[in-house]
Amino acid sequence: MxxxxxxxxxxxxxxxxxxxxxxxxxxxxxxxxxxxVPAPQPVQKKATGNKCPGCGTALEEGVVLCMKCGFHTKLGKKIATDFQ
Structure with a gap:
């Protein structure tokens, strides 16, 4: 441990x-x-300072698709998303 x-x-x-x-x-x-002795602190993913151009939501490092608005950072546009 x-x-x-x-x-x-x-x-x-x-x-x-x-x-x-x-x-x-x-x-x-x-x-x-x-x-x-304190309890261990959970490891948190660090935000990179990147924001979704579509809605402004903070994006973590390596994120390509904003789960809030569907903006694809590599394509530079919103894409149709179908969550089931």
Whole structure:
């Protein structure tokens, strides 16, 4: 399992702990105070700053078709979409 990276809320020391430690109280090796290991943060897809030319919706990197309005970024026009 990947580690959780976080800062000690008391001394700001950068720390890592295995995911199975989430919610458990540990001693910070820097300040020796008891702290709770936070839950892992879900990985979020980053928006690239690209917006759909058809409707202005933010598009993630690599998206070719806007699911909101049907604009195809490679063709430069809206296409007919049929969602079933």
């Amino acid at each position: 990947p580690d959780i990276s976080f800062n000690c809320p008391l001394c700001s020391q950068q720390l890592e702990a295995p995911e199975e430690y989430a919610g458990q109280v540990i001693e910070c090796p820097a300040c020796q105070k008891e702290i709770t």
